[in-house]
Amino acid sequence: MMKQIEGSQGIAEAVALCRPQVVCAYPITPQTHIVEGVGAMVKAGALQHCEFINVESEFAALSVAIGASAVGARAYTATASQGLLFMAEAVYNAAGLGLPIVMTVGNRAIGAPINIWNDHSDSMALKDAGWIQLYAETNQEAADLHIQAFRLAEELSCPVMVCVDGFILTHAFERIEIPTQPQVDAYLPPFAPVQQLDVDNPYSIGAMVGPEAFTEVRYLGHQKQIEALDVIPRIAAEFEAAFGRASGGLVRPYRVEGAETVVVALGSVNGTIKDVIDAVRDAGAAIGSITISSFRPFPLAELHGLLAGAARVVCVEKSLAPGLGGVLASNVRMALRGMAVPVYTVIAGLGGRPITRASLADVFHLAADDKLDDVTFLDLNHAVIAQQLALADRDRHSGPIAENLLKALNPGLVRAKPQDERPKP
Amino acid sequence: MTDDTALQRVKFYQTGTRTVGNRLLTEDDRTVQASMGRSNAITSGHRACQGCGEALGARYALDAAMRAADGRLVAVNATGCLEVFTTPFPETSWQIPWLHSVFGNAPAVATGVAAGLRMRGKTDVRVVAQGGDGGTTDIGFGCLSGMFERNDDVLYICYDNEAYMNTGVQRSSATPPTARTATTPALGDAPGNVFGTGKNMPRIAMAHNIPYVATASVSDLHDLEAKVTRAMGICGARYIHVFVPCPLGWGSASENTVLIARLAVECGLFPLFEAEHGDVVSVGKIRRRVPVDDYLRLQRRFAHLFRKGAEDRQRIEAIQRMADANITRYGLVDAEDDQ
Numbered sequence: 001m002m003k004q005i006e007g008s009q010g011i012a013e014a015v016a017l018c019r020p021q022v023v024c025a026y027p028i029t030p031q032t033h034i035v036e037g038v039g040a041m042v043k044a045g046a047l048q049h050c051e052f053i054n055v056e057s058e059f060a061a062l063s064v065a066i067g068a069s070a071v072g073a074r075a076y077t078a079t080a081s082q083g084l085l086f087m088a089e090a091v092y093n094a095a096g097l098g099l100p101i102v103m104t105v106g107n108r109a110i111g112a113p114i115n116i117w118n119d120h121s122d123s124m125a126l127k128d129a130g131w132i133q134l135y136a137e138t139n140q141e142a143a144d145l146h147i148q149a150f151r152l153a154e155e156l157s158c159p160v161m162v163c164v165d166g167f168i169l170t171h172a173f174e175r176i177e178i179p180t181q182p183q184v185d186a187y188l189p190p191f192a193p194v195q196q197l198d199v200d201n202p203y204s205i206g207a208m209v210g211p212e213a214f215t216e217v218r219y220l221g222h223q224k225q226i227e228a229l230d231v232i233p234r235i236a237a238e239f240e241a242a243f244g245r246a247s248g249g250l251v252r253p254y255r256v257e258g259a260e261t262v263v264v265a266l267g268s269v270n271g272t273i274k275d276v277i278d279a280v281r282d283a284g285a286a287i288g289s290i291t292i293s294s295f296r297p298f299p300l301a302e303l304h305g306l307l308a309g310a311a312r313v314v315c316v317e318k319s320l321a322p323g324l325g326g327v328l329a330s331n332v333r334m335a336l337r338g339m340a341v342p343v344y345t346v347i348a349g350l351g352g353r354p355i356t357r358a359s360l361a362d363v364f365h366l367a368a369d370d371k372l373d374d375v376t377f378l379d380l381n382h383a384v385i386a387q388q389l390a391l392a393d394r395d396r397h398s399g400p401i402a403e404n405l406l407k408a409l410n411p412g413l414v415r416a417k418p419q420d421e422r423p424k425p
Numbered sequence: 426m427t428d429d430t431a432l433q434r435v436k437f438y439q440t441g442t443r444t445v446g447n448r449l450l451t452e453d454d455r456t457v458q459a460s461m462g463r464s465n466a467i468t469s470g471h472r473a474c475q476g477c478g479e480a481l482g483a484r485y486a487l488d489a490a491m492r493a494a495d496g497r498l499v500a501v502n503a504t505g506c507l508e509v510f511t512t513p514f515p516e517t518s519w520q521i522p523w524l525h526s527v528f529g530n531a532p533a534v535a536t537g538v539a540a541g542l543r544m545r546g547k548t549d550v551r552v553v554a555q556g557g558d559g560g561t562t563d564i565g566f567g568c569l570s571g572m573f574e575r576n577d578d579v580l581y582i583c584y585d586n587e588a589y590m591n592t593g594v595q596r597s598s599a600t601p602p603t604a605r606t607a608t609t610p611a612l613g614d615a616p617g618n619v620f621g622t623g624k625n626m627p628r629i630a631m632a633h634n635i636p637y638v639a640t641a642s643v644s645d646l647h648d649l650e651a652k653v654t655r656a657m658g659i660c661g662a663r664y665i666h667v668f669v670p671c672p673l674g675w676g677s678a679s680e681n682t683v684l685i686a687r688l689a690v691e692c693g694l695f696p697l698f699e700a701e702h703g704d705v706v707s708v709g710k711i712r713r714r715v716p717v718d719d720y721l722r723l724q725r726r727f728a729h730l731f732r733k734g735a736e737d738r739q740r741i742e743a744i745q746r747m748a749d750a751n752i753t754r755y756g757l758v759d760a761e762d763d764q
Contacts, residue, residue: 021544022540022544050544051544053537054575055575056568056571059533060533060536063527063536063568064534064540067501067524067536067537067538067539068540069537069541070541071499071537071538071542071545073542073544075541089527089529089530090527097526197523197524199522204514204517204519204522204523204524204525205524207513208512209514210513
């Protein structure tokens with residue numbers, strides 16, 4: 001049924017329809033509304049045969065999910081930002097153990113400086129932990145991807161991270177089609193684990209493996225992801241057949257026919273990008289875009305095919321690899337091996353900076369003329385940076401950079417201490 | 426238990442002690458370990474060092490838990506000696522379902538196991554989590570406190586050998602003052618570990634008001650089994666802290682493991698007690714009180730306290746005061762025996 005609800009509530013309802021048996025929760029903005037939603041359904045009895053456990057940290061949240069999954073229970077949790085990094089050790093462990101846990105990441109920046117707003121630094125930090133990583137473009141897709149994620153995780157015995165842009169999706173109220181329980185039950189069979197702790201058939205899980213087999217274990221983890229390249233489109237097609245709408249898959253091209261410039265991005269920013277493409281296409285520019293829905297496994301072949309005719313690629317990405325540039329761009333270049341196609345990186349939306357149509361249109365125009373820098377920071381405030389660099393140059397004890405920048409942005413907001421009152425270093 | 430379980434006839438007697446030999450007891454009063462029907466949860470062939478207190482403690486604890494759970498038991502293990510010496514793949518000493526995740530999350534994983542079993546309708550299967558002192562008092566402390574606070578249906582057993590032995594004997598928050606470890610070397614004016622304020626895990630567990638907390642020692646395996654059995658008869662979060670000497674890390678003779686464990690109890694440094702819902706309900710009385718010197722002298726980690734002609738009486742007395750304080754706090758010595 002169609003509902004006008006918050007993105008987080010849509011995800012919570014979709015997760016509940018998947019009949020999770022153990023859900024663990026630790027609060028971190030902006031994912032809190034998701035687990036609160038699931039918790040309320042458990043408490044009210046709307047979601048039965050599910051234990052909702054309030055834990056003391058994100059590390060514990062995923063660890064509880066690991067234990068539950070290891071006895072064959074369907075387990076779910078959600079996190080974001082610092083929380084994902086705090087549980088990092090368990091993230092790798094869940095993948096190494098092959099436990100099909102589904103976890104939502106309400107994408108948010110990583111501190112310092114502490115920042116609660118959206119970017120992809122968190123999930124990018126754990127992109128190579130062995131989890132499948134799906135990125136939602138809309139609230140409808142965020143809900144739908146969770147239903148697909150349980151199916152995918154359990155079919156492959158591999159954990160799945162559903163990445164949902166914090167606030168932009170998690171806190172936005174939109175119309176979301178929530179499927180019925182019989183629909184989801186028909187699509188998602190009960191969990192049949194390939195391994196479980198069973199007193200009638202006892203074995204050890206998680207013991208040490210030495211050099212003689214560790215590479216092979218990792219190879220099989222890689223192969224599982226390669227296999228997912230086939231499974232993801234299949235279950236997305238089955239989803240479309242069963243639910244009557246397309247969601248997920250590996251990649252989604254938009255107006256790429258005859259496009260000389262192709263924009264590639266993850267998540268909700270694709271909506272804005274498509275608006276810009278519509279506008280500049282109508283003005284005669286040959287431009288299209290590709291939404292990457294599955295970042296791990298990375299759809300190399302599909303991108304290679306879609307980008308074959310492009311003259312240039314512009315990656316708009318919400319994370320930064322300091323000292324290198326773009327994570328997404330580096331991955332996209334892998335898909336373009338043997339093709340002399342420049343790949344530009346546009347770092348955008350860090351820490352929740354709005355990504356405007358005007359700014360995107362500007363960089364797309366520059367790209368079309370091949371006048372874009374290799375790495376561009378969208379809407380970078382060069383003036384405050386120059387001010388900070390000058391300050392640092394003349395004063396060894398220039399203090400916290402973040403504070404200086406905000407003072408430069410808000411002159412007069414904070415009364416500056418007279419020079420003689422400042423503590424001497 | 427299956428027929429192919431390695432049943433070994435164990436010679437069970439102790440000499441040179443005041444412990445009543447198992448053979449003198451009636452069948453019903455004998456240890457689980459003395460029974461042919463024991464489960465051998467950790468079976469023979471593992472790689473523990475000779476005289477390993479942890480192997481001894483874990484074997485007794487797990488087999489007692491298995492009997493109490495009627496063979497329906499899952500074990501979760503923190504990283505550490507116990508995890509390492511009972512594996513690696515493809516070998517395992519575990520004849521019960523066993524899961525190792527990472528170092529600091531065994532209590533949380535056990536919470537998940539217990540919840541998952543409940544949700545799958547397997548309410549008869551019980552859960553034990555276990556770790557060394559590092560996995561319990563340091564890196565797993567947060568998860569353990571969370572498990573206690575939620576009163577999850579898990580028995581957590583800490584095998585305390587007072588340092589990180591698996592990584593080569595480094596200090597943990599359970600390492601006693603003056604003890605030499607790789608990170609508290611016997612150098613300088615105050616060799617060995619510092620006198621801190623201590624981190625008393627059993628008392629911290631009691632402060633959570635969980636249904637059952639106990640301390641036990643491999644010097645009294647009957648008592649250890651009894652406490653595990655009692656704990657298994659209770660639902661909710663339970664904690665047992667077992668004192669397990671480590672010949673390698675402590676620099677003690679491997680045949681002295683049980684003796685050293687007994688001296689730790691008899692000098693008062695390791696009090697034996699049980700607590701329910703935060704209150705001490707029973708203590709193990711000291712039958713023959715000994716000075717801490719007797720306990721310390723058998724271990725090379727304390728050798729710098731007893732240098733010839735330069736005994737560090739000041740710090741030995743400080744350790745004696747710790748033992749005396751325990752004796753007073755728990756009433757370990759009856760007044761007439763204290764003469």
